Amino acid sequence: MSKRYSDIDFKKTLGSIPKDVVEQLQEKEAIQNQHDFVCLCEGLQEGVCYLCGEKIEHIDEKSPCMHWFLASSIKKKTLMRYLSRPLSFFRVQTYLRWVANSDKPFININDVGADVLDNKLHESTIRYKNLEWSFSLGNTDFEGHYGSKVGNCPHYHIQIVRDGYTVVKFNDTHIAFEPIDFLYMEMIRQNAVEVDPSYEAGLESLNSPTIQEAIMDNISVVNDVTKAQFWTRTLIDPSTIPENFVDEIRELKMIHRDLPMFKLIEVLNELKGYNIQYAVVNVPANSPDKIHRK
Ligand SMILES: [Zn+2]
Numbered sequence: 001m002s003k004r005y006s007d008i009d010f011k012k013t014l015g016s017i018p019k020d021v022v023e024q025l026q027e028k029e030a031i032q033n034q035h036d037f038v039c040l041c042e043g044l045q046e047g048v049c050y051l052c053g054e055k056i057e058h059i060d061e062k063s064p065c066m067h068w069f070l071a072s073s074i075k076k077k078t079l080m081r082y083l084s085r086p087l088s089f090f091r092v093q094t095y096l097r098w099v100a101n102s103d104k105p106f107i108n109i110n111d112v113g114a115d116v117l118d119n120k121l122h123e124s125t126i127r128y129k130n131l132e133w134s135f136s137l138g139n140t141d142f143e144g145h146y147g148s149k150v151g152n153c154p155h156y157h158i159q160i161v162r163d164g165y166t167v168v169k170f171n172d173t174h175i176a177f178e179p180i181d182f183l184y185m186e187m188i189r190q191n192a193v194e195v196d197p198s199y200e201a202g203l204e205s206l207n208s209p210t211i212q213e214a215i216m217d218n219i220s221v222v223n224d225v226t227k228a229q230f231w232t233r234t235l236i237d238p239s240t241i242p243e244n245f246v247d248e249i250r251e252l253k254m255i256h257r258d259l260p261m262f263k264l265i266e267v268l269n270e271l272k273g274y275n276i277q278y279a280v281v282n283v284p285a286n287s288p289d290k291i292h293r294k
């Protein structure tokens with residue numbers, strides 16, 4: 001099951017698309033993303049879901065929607081039924097990352113990749129206000145737990161914490177993937193696409209100065225996790241942030257994956273002659289801690 005799409009050479013396939021077409025598509029997507037992210041931010045401020053147009057607290061079993069992840073009025077039974085159907089790992093991740101970024105960019109997501117735990121393909125914790133979603137995807141999840149009654153098909157696990165209380169435990173549910181997930185997974189496995197989770201969701205929109213003003217306070221905060229899982233926080237003075245900062249940092253991050261944010265800023269200051277002001281502090285105790293599945 002997990003070997004689905006593996007007979008496609010994605011590098012070759014994607015490489016065969018003319019460059020100008022790719023650029024056009026990317027530009028279109030960036031504009032769409034920016035528009036969607038603004039809608040999501042504006043909607044959340046009004047307590048409205050930008051996907052279905054309903055209030056966040058509105059739960060209609062006939063039309064399930066990802067805003068159910070945010071609704072505090074949702075009954076556990078309803079939520080469990082929602083999670084018992086296939087639900088795209090990438091769509092849910094992107095949605096929740098956007099939600100987290102709508103609050104305070106960068107600080108609410110904690111990722112640890114497969115390089116930290118050999119048996120894990122993915123682990124992350126996303127936090128928004130009083131809510132915290134942790135994802136766990138191990139090799140045996142992706143292959144399906146062999147011989148077991150539940151979870152024998154490819155799935156991932158989620159833990160949902162609200163107000164410090166665990167509403168859904170990792171073992172409560174085995175969420176089946178949607179076909180799009182297998183496609184993405186295979187593209188990532190083949191290194192045909194670049195995925196940098198800490199920088200994807202909603203960040204395109206940060207290039208827009210009005211959004212930057214709207215969502216950045218006097219200071220921007222960026223968390224870095226090293227392989228040893230020590231955290232540093234880089235505080236950036238937004239008045240010293242150049243126009244193309246997000247793009248340039250993203251490019252640097254692709255080259256220097258292991259460098260923490262403040263090092264990237266040093267490189268950028270040196271390379272481009274910028275004068276981005278920053279400070280580095282240790283992690284406060286209440287930062288979003290990584291939750292490991294037991
Ligand atoms: Zn909705």
Ligand SMILES: [Zn+2]
Binds near residue numbers: 140157
């Ligand atoms: Zn599992």
